[in-house]
Amino acid sequence: METFVQTLVSGILIGGLYAIIGIGMTLIMGVLNIINLAHGQILMLSMYITWVLWTYFGIDPYIAIFITIPIVFFIAEGISKFLLHPLMGKDSILPENQVLMTVGIGMVLVELARVIFSSDYKSVQTSYTNKSWYLGTISFNTPLTIAFIISIIMTVGLFLFLTKTDTGRSVRATAQDKSAAALMGISTGKITVLTYGLGSALDAAAGSLLLPIYYLYPDVGPLFTVKAFVITILGGLGSTVGAIFGGLILGLAETFGATYISMGYRDAIGLIIFLLVLVFFPGGLKRFTKV
Amino acid sequence: MKKYLLLEKREWIILGGAALAPWIFGFSPYFQGLLILVLMWVVLGNSWNLLAGYTGQVSFGHAAFFGIGAYAAAIPYHHFKISPWWGLLTGGLAAVILGYFLGKLVFRLRGPYFALGTLASGEILRLLFGEEEWLTNGHNGILYMTTFISKIPYYYLILFIAMGSLVAVKVIMKSKLGFYFLSIREDQEAAEALGIDTTKYKNIALAISSFFAGLAGAFYMIYMGFVDPEVVFALHNISILTILVGIIGGVGTIWGPAVGALIMVFIQELFRSSFFGVGPQWVSQLHSLVFGALVVVMILYLAGGVVGDWDIIRKKFGKKRVEGQG
Numbered sequence: 251m252e253t254f255v256q257t258l259v260s261g262i263l264i265g266g267l268y269a270i271i272g273i274g275m276t277l278i279m280g281v282l283n284i285i286n287l288a289h290g291q292i293l294m295l296s297m298y299i300t301w302v303l304w305t306y307f308g309i310d311p312y313i314a315i316f317i318t319i320p321i322v323f324f325i326a327e328g329i330s331k332f333l334l335h336p337l338m339g340k341d342s343i344l345p346e347n348q349v350l351m352t353v354g355i356g357m358v359l360v361e362l363a364r365v366i367f368s369s370d371y372k373s374v375q376t377s378y379t380n381k382s383w384y385l386g387t388i389s390f391n392t393p394l395t396i397a398f399i400i401s402i403i404m405t406v407g408l409f410l411f412l413t414k415t416d417t418g419r420s421v422r423a424t425a426q427d428k429s430a431a432a433l434m435g436i437s438t439g440k441i442t443v444l445t446y447g448l449g450s451a452l453d454a455a456a457g458s459l460l461l462p463i464y465y466l467y468p469d470v471g472p473l474f475t476v477k478a479f480v481i482t483i484l485g486g487l488g489s490t491v492g493a494i495f496g497g498l499i500l501g502l503a504e505t506f507g508a509t510y511i512s513m514g515y516r517d518a519i520g521l522i523i524f525l526l527v528l529v530f531f532p533g534g535l536k537r538f539t540k541v
Numbered sequence: 542m543k544k545y546l547l548l549e550k551r552e553w554i555i556l557g558g559a560a561l562a563p564w565i566f567g568f569s570p571y572f573q574g575l576l577i578l579v580l581m582w583v584v585l586g587n588s589w590n591l592l593a594g595y596t597g598q599v600s601f602g603h604a605a606f607f608g609i610g611a612y613a614a615a616i617p618y619h620h621f622k623i624s625p626w627w628g629l630l631t632g633g634l635a636a637v638i639l640g641y642f643l644g645k646l647v648f649r650l651r652g653p654y655f656a657l658g659t660l661a662s663g664e665i666l667r668l669l670f671g672e673e674e675w676l677t678n679g680h681n682g683i684l685y686m687t688t689f690i691s692k693i694p695y696y697y698l699i700l701f702i703a704m705g706s707l708v709a710v711k712v713i714m715k716s717k718l719g720f721y722f723l724s725i726r727e728d729q730e731a732a733e734a735l736g737i738d739t740t741k742y743k744n745i746a747l748a749i750s751s752f753f754a755g756l757a758g759a760f761y762m763i764y765m766g767f768v769d770p771e772v773v774f775a776l777h778n779i780s781i782l783t784i785l786v787g788i789i790g791g792v793g794t795i796w797g798p799a800v801g802a803l804i805m806v807f808i809q810e811l812f813r814s815s816f817f818g819v820g821p822q823w824v825s826q827l828h829s830l831v832f833g834a835l836v837v838v839m840i841l842y843l844a845g846g847v848v849g850d851w852d853i854i855r856k857k858f859g860k861k862r863v864e865g866q867g
Contacts, residue, residue, distance in 0.1 A: 285653045333837060340844060343726075343793045346599045346656060350788060351840045353781055357833035360777075365826045472777060476664060479657055518668035521661045528658055529649055 256388055257509045258502070263391065265501025266398035267456055270405060271474065272481030272493035272500075274452035279482055280425035280489075281445040282334065284348045288356035290474030292450045295359055296322050296457025297466050298367060304374050304461075311374060312396065315458045319451045326450030329355060330443045338442075356471060363468040373465045397459035404455055405494065412490070421445055473517075480524040499523070556704060563696050573692040577764065579806045580699040581757055585779075586786040586798025587706040588753035593784070594793035595714060596746040597726030598648075601656045602663030604779035605643065606636040606751040610758025611773040612670065615683040625685055628759030636755025640747045648743050651729070660780065667774030682769035685762070695764045702760060703799075706753045711795050713749065722746055726793075785836050791846025800847050808832050 271293065278286045296318045303309040303317060333355060337348050344350070381392040412418040423431040424441045432438045464470070481500050485492025500520050507519035559580075563573045585607060593599045613635035614628020647658040670677045677683070689695065713719050721742045724732040733739050762768050773779065782805070790801025812828035815821060843850040 285657065333841065336841060337844075343845065343849070344593065344597070344599055346653065347840060347844055349599075349653060349656065350784065351837065353784070354833055354836035354840060357777070357781070357785075358830060358837060361827075361830035361833055365830055469777075476660070476776075480661075483654075483657065512672065514672040515668065518665055518672075521665050521668075525646065525658060525661050525665070528654060528661075529646055 252387060253509065257505050259388055259390060260394070261502035261505035262498060263394040263398045263501070264505065265498035266401040267394075267459055267497075268477065268481055268501050269494040269497030270401045270452050271456045271478050272485060272497045273405065273408065273490055274449035274456070275478040275482045276449075276485060276490055276493040277421070277425075277445055277452070278449040281421060282330075282348070282442055284334070284352065285479060285482075286352050286446075286449070287349060287475055287479075288329075288352040288359065288471075289449075289453060289478040290476070291356040291359040291471035292322060292326060292453045293457040293460070293474045293478075294363060294466075294468065294471035295325070296454035297461050297464075297470065298363055299454075300458045300461045301372055301374060301466055304376075310376065311458050311461050312400070315400070315455050318454045318458050322454035322457075323447045323451040327443060327447040330446035334446065335439065335443060356475065360468045360471050363471075367468070369468060371465045371467050374461050376462055379462050391463065393462040397463070400455070400459055404452065408452070409490070417441075417444070421448070476517075477520065480520045483524055484527055559700055559704075560697075563693060570692050573696055575806060575810055577692060577696055577699055579802050580696075580703040581760060581764075582783075582786050582802035582805060583703040583799045584699070584706050584753055584757040584760075585783045586790065586802050587703075587710055588750045588757070589783045590787050590792065590794075590798045591710050591713070591722075591753075592746050592750035594787060594797070595710075595719065595726060596722040596743060597729075598743060598746065599656050599784070600659040600750075600780075601784065602643075602659030602661070602780055603750075603754050603783045604774045604776065605659070605663040605666050606640060606754035607758040607761070607779050607783075608663075608666060608670065608768075608770065608773035609639045610636045610755030611762040611768045612677060612758075613755065614759040614762040615685070615768045616677065618685055619678055619683045625759070625762050626688070628762055629756065632759025632762075633752040633755040636751040636758070637748050639755075640751030641744070644744045644747045648740055648747075660776070663774060663780050664776060667770050667776070670770035670774060677770065680769065680771065682767055682772075685766045687764065687766040695760075699760055699764070702753075702756055706756075707795065707799065709749065709753070714795070718742070718745065785832070787846075788836065789839055789846055791848030791850070794846065794848040797846050797848040804835075804847065805832060808835065 271289070275286055275289050278284070278289075299318045299321055300311050300314045303314045304311060309317070333351060334348055337351060340347070376393075378392045378396075382389040383392055383395070384390070410418075412422055420431065420436045420441050421444070423434065423436055424438050424445070428438050431441075477500065481493055481496040483496075484499055485494070485496030500523075503519050503523055504516050508516040511519070562576055585603065588606070589600060589603050610628070610632035613631040614625040617623035617627065617631070618625045643659070643662050647655055647662065650658045671680050673679070674681075714722070721732070721737050724735070724737060725739050725742060729739055758773060761773065786801040786805050787798050788801070789804050790799065791797030809828045809832055811817070812831050813825050815824040839846065843853065845853075847854070
């Protein structure tokens with residue numbers, strides 16, 4: 251029983267972090283209508299920025315969030331404006347051209363990291379890296395708990411942005427129906443570019459939060475890309491609330507799988523659930539939610 | 542153009558050139574190795590192109606078929622000491638069987654969902670083959686002493702397979718089957734309305750495609766003498782690279798994957814060897830980066846690939862020449 255509760259707790263904590271990765275991806279998916287296969291690579295970029303800030307400037311990863319978010323936001327704006335947006339209206343044999351473009355971008359980012367930082371594993375040893383706090387006999391990993399709380403704050407902030415501000419409403423309108431949104435006077439082109447930046451900014455936050463608990467190497471990017479789209483499909487494409495649950499489900503599935511099945515299959519379990527959901531519940535959790 | 546046994550004259554010349562290539566460049570094993578690599582990518586690229594470029598089912602998981610082909614050659618050797626050369630028979634077959642079951646699953650999906658479904662299948666297989674050590678020897682991989690020291694036999698073997706795949710795609714695309722494939726790519730609903738059993742023809746495309754990918758995998762095992770799930774089921778180094786070879790060369794063209802494979806191997810090798818030893822050492826780290834950047838530029842400006850947009854390329858360079866003269 252104790253193992254069970256412990257697994258549940260770890261699963262939910264990591265799930266919170268997965269949720270903001272998933273929300274970022276689902277926002278992009280909803281508005282740009284593409285699968286962003288560079289999502290994990292952008293997370294990796296943010297992790298490297300955080301690592302540099304910690305190693306060379308001694309800036310704590312949690313404070314680094316305030317630096318990584320704007321940097322990654324502007325990089326992503328550039329990617330979206332100059333690389334993805336021009337492909338929008340273009341005719342090509344394969345409709346997946348933009349997706350393939352994100353693959354190319356992801357590849358460039360990984361290789362750039364490899365050239366600059368080499369393939370070595372890196373990690374950040376802060377004073378709280380291995381700390382835990384206890385509730386009865388259940389232990390809570392401290393950095394994971396902080397990450398979980400910040401994720402919740404960010405998610406709430408995003409929801410306020412999406413539901414209360416004009417720009418946020420425009421984002422949602424563009425996701426629902428692009429041409430109708432354009433007719434209502436929304437500059438959908440600008441919103442599209444903005445959304446890619448926004449989704450990547452969430453990703454950047456997740457990267458900074460992840461660094462104290464994870465190790466870092468260039469190929470961490472593709473790993474998280476896979477996780478991100480698993481979450482997004484679980485939650486139903488374009489559904490933000492769905493992505494939260496998708497993140498939690500993936501977190502739980504991974505930790506339970508690692509505890510009760512086998513450590514080696516940790517990453518496979520998410521994928522298997524993903525395939526099953528894709529085939530048998532194509533809408534994901536979207537059918538239960540509205541936002 | 543007049544045809545001689547399925548191929549045009551021009552294509553026979555290319556084949557002849559390819560057959561002589563290892564001799565022209567004076568037996569350098571290094572150079573022969575590169576040529577073998579190119580031809581292996583030609584097979585993989587062709588295989589992907591038939592499914593994605595012609596039938597419109599963009600697979601992100603071709604490593605699944607490549608890997609299963611390699612393991613079909615390696616596993617009998619590991620357990621029963623059966624020569625991996627039998628893999629040339631079993632590799633393609635194993636991939637077709639896998640394709641049949643995967644097709645049942647992923648052909649329910651369309652567009653981006655299909656892409657993700659295939660991607661996930663490939664990744665699941667990679668993890669599975671890494672974990673099930675009793676069958677596959679896990680991450681230690683399976684080692685086999687290659688039969689020939691010289692690279693020449695391997696070169697002609699893979700040349701034969703590559704030409705086989707090229708001719709197969711060419712013949713298929715000229716036949717009724719090919720038109721069914723194209724109709725599915727262009728508009729699946731319309732194809733269905735015309736009475737084409739789209740699921741059936743998608744499965745046929747997948748079967749042919751996976752056969753060649755599996756064959757390439759079996760060849761890889763015979764030639765390299767080593768398999769490891771991280772290598773043969775690699776998401777990036779096999780699945781994605783296969784797609785990029787197709788895109789660079791030209792999606793939905795006969796010679797596209799061949800040209801793409803040539804460009805990919807050439808650029809990667811050019812940088813990996815620091816411009817063949819002339820440039821400074823650090824250049825060698827750039828090989829994948831340059832290729833990735835090339836892909837980004839290609840999608841942006843030449844979405845049809847080198848072969849598909851050949852007219853545009855020629856026009857651009859032609860104009861420049863005129864300006865230079867003036």
